[in-house]
Amino acid sequence: MGGVLQVLSMFGSVLGFIFLTLCIASGLYYISEVVEEHTEPTRRFLTRTIWAIELILLLLVIFDKFPFKLSLFAMGSHLLYYQNLKKFPYISLTSITFLSSCIVVVINHYLWFKYFNTTEIPPQFRYDPNYIAPRKATFSQVSSFFAICIWFIPFALFVSLSAGDYVLPTSVEQSKKTDEVTTEMLETEGKKLRGRTVGLARVVINGLRKYIYSTLALFGIQVQRDYDELGI
Template identity: 80%
Template structure:
């Protein structure tokens, strides 16, 4: 038995997964910083992308005979994503629109995954020797559909939207007058808030990083923290 080779394979898979995770996190962080500096072009891009996906879904419904109810549900879900752009780039993590969008993403994924994996023969054709089952989509076709029509907009919104909890309500108005805004907290200490938004992706990555730091601290491992304040 190739015991050492098996262990080496497991180690390689773990390292590959960690490397891929770090690459994705770094890419999200970098893209989020770019979006923070170009919010208006990003909003226009996301708006046009939503309408482009709506057209693609309509074409799939007409020419490829996609299921009517499921396609219309996906089109309606993109209109729900569009509601998040009304106050772009700010978003409240507890708003009904944002929470509904999160639920719709999961439901969309489940329903389409179930649709493409449907292999049962209809009861009326079960004993018909002349029945020809419909052609199943290839893996590349299914993955492309999911990437463009199901995952792209939720992923783009996650990277582009900003967490409003990290920003003072007067930041946008006062940003034109001064680069930094000073606020006195309950203890009387001054805290500076820069006149810029904080991307939702950066907030999530920052929170995960703080959690990892706390776990390492339990084992006596001290890591230098360069970005505790998200650049604010």
């Protein structure tokens, strides 16, 4: 094949990746807005989903002979994720529960990826001609397991939880401390912010968008900013 076709293929791949990223970001932004308006139904949904995944992991141990210790660790991980729902949708990015959840997500992914990727024959069966290796899971089975039992809850929490720095308190005691800030925002923006939360996903997306706009400005490209930095 010619070099032009190869360059075209690379250009198409980059363009496809950019469009895919924009689609995912737009979807996250929309889902985050929906969750902000329906926090209590979202909390109930996530709670029931966590217990459903716990049951799935237990069934995998019983019927599919999944490793007991690794499955137990995954079940414990979801109990840790559940702790984030106690103050849902508010979250402190420096809290022990949130930081532990982030670490556990990475460990969970690594351990299960290592488990499904292991192809070595156990030492005791290495020279046994009658040894039958266990059937390897297919790509669809592995991807479904990761999507439902490993990634779904952390991803849903990321989209659903709200960053504490952007949350205006509703209690009387806390409101006294933020009256001046609230009044100034109401006067300048003309929006009712009390009792509203900003999703963590929206905070991240707006931060990235602000960084992109700043980078473009360095090259003399001015882009009209038609959004509020708070994402409201």
